[in-house]
Amino acid sequence: MTYMPLSLTDLALSSFLLLASGALSIALRLGLEKSIGVAAIRMLLQLAIVALMLKFIFEVNSPLWTVFFAAIMFAGAVYETVSRQTHRFPGWQTYILGAGPQFAVGLLATLLATAAVIGGDPWYAPRFVLPLLGMVLGNTMSGVSLVIETMTGSALRERTAIEARLALGASRFEALADVLHRGLRTGLMPILSSMAATGIVALPGMMTGQILAGINPVDAAKYQVMILLLISGAVALAVLATGLSAVLLLTDDRHRLRLDRLQSPSSK
């Protein structure tokens, strides 16, 4: 098996189906051509920039540049997490909640993978660190956003039931148990279902890429197993930490429900 490099003509060829759908959209006046075009061009530009930056960073091979790039990825993940929320915690709390668990877990999972599992030389080489960090953050990002969104939404909806339990002498964790469980289940659902569907419904993108690039499928599968184990572990930890923190932020030390702290988009 050999690696077949793609030329620009090859890429143009692969855009044929998308162009055809764009042409159909124009012919049938579906109005989709603009969003299809924007999404495709955006994807193209983003990947081109990232590829060039990664190439540069791989060549420089300096820990400082690696950290810098990791910081940019992390900032992007936090921005995505925070901007998806319909109800936000005030000020810095929303950023701490969106960033803290992801940062800790992203760091932990990446270090575990590069230093202990892969053991590259040197282990902090950007070729190992950055793609792994990206995979972990991409998944914790959606998990954490789902937890926060679900929990703030259910707390607002079930306010009277939560306060009834508090009034009967429940602690904040007892009163918010249902909210917490729902948040954790929702946050874990994407990664759990993608693990369950792996290999049956779809070959994971990373494994497909490796196979196409000429790697033996068994070796590609091994890497995929490692990635999925790391990602699911990381998501589970991040989701748990976010859920527990959200309970604390939704209440105060006198075990009162403090929905007045939440800012809805309309009041902002």
Next chain:
Amino acid sequence: MLRVAHLKAGPLPPLTFQVAPGSSLAVEGPSGSGKTCLLRAIADLDPAPGQVFLDGAERNEVPAQVWRKAVRYCAAEPAWWTDTPRPAFNLDNSQTSRDAGVRLLRLLARLALSDNHLDRSVAVLSTGERQRLALARALLDEPRVILLDEPTAALDSANAALVEELLKYLLLSGCCLLLASHDQGLIGRMCDARLQLAKMPEAEKLSRFAAS
């Protein structure tokens, strides 16, 4: 003895009063005058500056859960978080559960309810049944101060009379009772003193919502 000192609940001016064991205070005022705010502040469900003492202990000196077990707020519209009422009653710990079970049956009987009501779906219970069940739930662990928000609003006159009997019995047993109600007859028969809240000016209400 419940003593409230300079308690600033929501939009209300600071209030100071006390309620002796076995006596009851009516909290009156038009809708939106802050009756619920006051009761919730005493139960420590909303932050409120000022002091509330129960037998000399200020609420902040006591863990919040312990405070709310002694000072029980019973909302006007009872909320349920389970499909049937039974799991919402605290009956699980084995040692106290037999006593609590007996107490619960007695409470239910006083409110013209039966054990069967505990296993019906909350959705099919009538509003009045839900309100009486919520009252039983609130009284089961024998709180010393009971803050009732419109306890008879959803009840017909026969059931309201049962609730009134039960409350009178609780007063005899030494509870402090705060009763927010629009029912003048109930207040007249039940309460030793009245706290009349003024209608809140609209401007003040608006500024309060802006602040929160």
